[in-house]
Amino acid sequence: MTSIAIRGSGIAASGCAHILTGAGLRVAIEDIRRPSVPTIMLSDPALGLIRGVFDRPDLFADRPRVKRRVVAWGGPPVVVPHGAALASEEEVQAALPVVGQSGAGAGDFTIHTAPPLPLGDMRLFGERHAVAARVRLRDPACGDEARIEAVAGGWLYLVPAQAGAGWLLGVGGTIEALLGQSALIAPVVDAVGAVSTPFLAAPRLHLPLQDADWLACGTVALGFDPICGDGTAQSVREAILAAAVVTAIAEGGDRAALLGHYQSMLIAAMRRHLLLCAQFYANGGKGDWWCAQHEALMEGHRHCTALLARMPEPRFLLDGFRLAPRQAAA
Numbered sequence: 001m002t003s004i005a006i007r008g009s010g011i012a013a014s015g016c017a018h019i020l021t022g023a024g025l026r027v028a029i030e031d032i033r034r035p036s037v038p039t040i041m042l043s044d045p046a047l048g049l050i051r052g053v054f055d056r057p058d059l060f061a062d063r064p065r066v067k068r069r070v071v072a073w074g075g076p077p078v079v080v081p082h083g084a085a086l087a088s089e090e091e092v093q094a095a096l097p098v099v100g101q102s103g104a105g106a107g108d109f110t111i112h113t114a115p116p117l118p119l120g121d122m123r124l125f126g127e128r129h130a131v132a133a134r135v136r137l138r139d140p141a142c143g144d145e146a147r148i149e150a151v152a153g154g155w156l157y158l159v160p161a162q163a164g165a166g167w168l169l170g171v172g173g174t175i176e177a178l179l180g181q182s183a184l185i186a187p188v189v190d191a192v193g194a195v196s197t198p199f200l201a202a203p204r205l206h207l208p209l210q211d212a213d214w215l216a217c218g219t220v221a222l223g224f225d226p227i228c229g230d231g232t233a234q235s236v237r238e239a240i241l242a243a244a245v246v247t248a249i250a251e252g253g254d255r256a257a258l259l260g261h262y263q264s265m266l267i268a269a270m271r272r273h274l275l276l277c278a279q280f281y282a283n284g285g286k287g288d289w290w291c292a293q294h295e296a297l298m299e300g301h302r303h304c305t306a307l308l309a310r311m312p313e314p315r316f317l318l319d320g321f322r323l324a325p326r327q328a329a330a
Contacts, residue, residue: 001108001250002026006100008113009033010089011232012218014096015053015239016111016246019321023247027100028107032114037089038132039167041066041146041159044083046233053236054097060085064162065144072149072184074283082146084229086160109249111242113218117206125274125300126202126293128154130171130226134193137166142188148227150284151181157226158185165192169226171201172289201226202293203277203300205270207307210259217242222270225277234269241265244323248316257315258323264311271304 003026006013017027042050042060051059063085071078087095112118137143137160147158154172156179161167168189170178175195179186204223209216217238224231245262249255278297284290316323 001246003028003107003109004246005030005107005110006113007032007110008218008220009093010113010218010235011050011092011096012235012239012242013111013113014093014098015050015236016113016217016243017100018054018097019240019243020246021099023243023250023321025247025250026107029098029100029102031102034114038134039086039088039159039161040092040232041229042085042087042092042232043229046230046236047085049233049236049240053240059095060087060092063087063091064160066146066159067144068146070145070147070184072147073280074150074285077184084146108213109246110214111246112214112216113220115220117216117220118211118214120206120208122204122206123300123303124200124202124204126225126296128171128201128293129198130169130201131175131198132196133168133170133175133191134161135166135168135189136192137164137188138190139188140164142166147185147188149182149184151178152285152287153181153289154178155227155284156182156185158189171226203270203274203297205267205300205304209263209266212255212259215242215245215259215262222266224273227280228273228276230273234273237269238266240321241318244318244321247321248323253323257312260312261314261316261323264308264314267304267307267311271301271308274298274301274304 004020005028006017007030009031020027051057066082066084069080069082143160149156157169159167203225206221209221218235245258248258274297281294315326317326
């Protein structure tokens with residue numbers, strides 16, 4: 001196996017291509033794009049992962065920074081330190097180096113970072129959607145802080161943009177309805193832009209995540225609830241693991257064992273995410289909407305636990321961008 005086809009674009013596709021090219025494999029990228037996200041908050045851990053993959057220690061160093069979060073979640077507001085850079089998805093895509101050949105082509109193996117996948121279905125853990133709107137910030141102090149607030153009908157997340165503007169994410173209802181219940185965010189914003197069409201905000205997992213000649217990577221494999229702020233970092237982690245699995249297969253490793261390891265690691269990541277989200281939704285509110293979302297998350301956690309119980313114990317450990325047998329690594 002010497003040639004790899006990558007379908008898609010974004011951080012997962014770019015990361016896979018960069019690592020695999022560095023490992024000496026031929027890569028062809030079929031650039032498949034979806035509507036871009038207006039702003040991404042790149043946490044310092046996510047920035048560290050991206051800079052490490054692309055060997056760019058100064059990447060996004062010139063972007064506006066978020067220095068703190070103000071959180072009102074089932075209690076009075078709390079201010080906590082936070083470090084993150086702000087960029088649009090288009091800016092992120094433009095900053096990442098492009099490697100490999102362009103255009104669709106048959107490879108010995110395919111990494112899918114965009115739909116459709118060859119087989120399987122996506123399972124949702126909840127029934128919630130989000131909408132986003134551009135807003136004007138009334139308070140200049142909001143220019144370097146993020147605000148998150150739980151209200152009776154859902155939750156709101158405000159991040160700054162540029163020139164006194166910001167982006168407001170609403171989950172569980174319309175922006176207007178959620179702002180009508182808000183004490184933390186409503187006083188500091190004025191809506192000035194059109195509201196986006198609703199998009200999925202519930203965690204989701206596609207199964208299967210792999211077959212003999214392909215695997216899924218990035219948000220097409222699994223999607224996180226935006227409440228965690230870890231979606232970008234997760235896509236980078238998936239790219240590192242996917243590239244390590246493909247490299248090991250190309251070097252003669254046990255294909256079935258390596259692909260099974262990849263699937264179990266992603267299911268385990270989703271299981272951890274579901275439990276983390278469940279803690280937020282248990283404390284955000286007491287109404288029917290909050291209770292239903294919490295129960296869906298816990299049901300998903302039980303589902304992933306049952307899946308992992310039927311899978312072998314992990315046989316490999318990541319060592320940089322490579323996989324090592326667990327016994328040897330120990």
